[in-house]
């Protein structure tokens with residue numbers, strides 16, 4: 381017997397209006413990589429309503445500590461120390477517990493540890509740039525990391541990415557899969573970034589901007605930023621629950 | 627003012643960017659050892675039930691160029707049509723694979739088990755298929771699609787039957803190229819644009 385409010389119904393259809401437009405000429409790479417034809421819309425099926433599960437057994441003790449995980453604890457990364465924390469929720473305003481959250485980012489100078497990144501900001505020998513964790517039973521997650529630097533990128537003649545952390549979440553089903561980016565409160569580059577601007581509704585973009593959170597900051601150690609993530613929910617009615625609970 | 631709904635909106639997507647591999651496939655980014663256990667290396671954990679197959683392909687942009695930076699995730703049921711985590715599922719099959727276009731050739735390979743047919747809501751059977759999710763620089767929200775197989779009976783599949791322009795069905799069908807080998811290309815745009823799903 382499962383509880384009455386276990387995930388059961390089909391996924392709530394995606395509201396594409398809140399998401400970036402696939403085609404956006406100001407983000408040049410999207411021009412040849414965006415489908416031209418309409419998506420095929422259908423009610424979700426088991427393929428979208430099931431998804432992988434990840435136990436804590438796969439994760440290492442330092443996986444959510446980007447300051448130490450690259451050197452396995454031997455030496456800390458350079459940069460402004462921050463705690464990134466928040467909750468994973470679904471559209472029904474319920475926490476999403478025990479789900480994998482993965483992040484990646486540039487170092488404090490704006491350089492990624494990736495064989496394709498050739499920006500001349502130096503690599504930090506003590507910083508890898510990826511972390512992962514699993515949300516607790518209330519959907520909370522946290523990462524200790526350094527604030528990533530802004531970096532230039534080839535698009536229009538002089539485009540810069542605001543400081544950002546990439547974040548990837550599963551939820552409990554493959555249809556909830558989401559990758560997004562966290563921006564930092566007060567960063568003036570947000571208003572100039574063509575990737576941020578792929579989200580046409582400014583109030584939606586603001587939902588990706590993490591506020592400075594002194595309540596979680598540790599004195600003489602790190603500042604904190606709060607970032608909640610909302611995944612698609614599943615449709616629930618008492619009627620459906622009763623039917624399936626019988 | 628009307629009453630307030632107690633619902634939230636999904637967080638907006640942002641592109642995975644050119645360095646998605648750092649976070650999700652560290653060894654592909656040249657960072658092997660970042661994690662002790664990398665996630666999604668293979669959907670096969672041991673002695674699996676069913677036929678092990680290999681699907682090779684590329685993700686092409688609108689100019690016909692194969693993306694060198696695409697990352698794809700697959701999710702599927704086991705050889706008997708049961709999803710990992712469900713009762714009776716193959717204990718040696720986890721269902722998830724992460725794979726990337728080769729940085730030189732733009733080609734990817736997915737090694738997995740041929741999925742069984744799946745029973746959906748109302749007892750409707752789906753033809754064997756693998757769900758895909760494609761991300762890359764320039765893709766602002768991950769693209770969902772499916773792989774079906776030319777050597778399976780796809781006639782009554784509810785999704786394929788919803789495709790109005792019948793020639794487009796072919797974009798979702800992997801072609802057999804040898805024993806246990808298939809070809810499946812993804813076209814983001816153009817003449818034979820793949821059918822992408824809003825599901």
Ligand SMILES: [Fe+3]
Nearest residue numbers: 541544546643
């Ligand atoms: Fe980035």
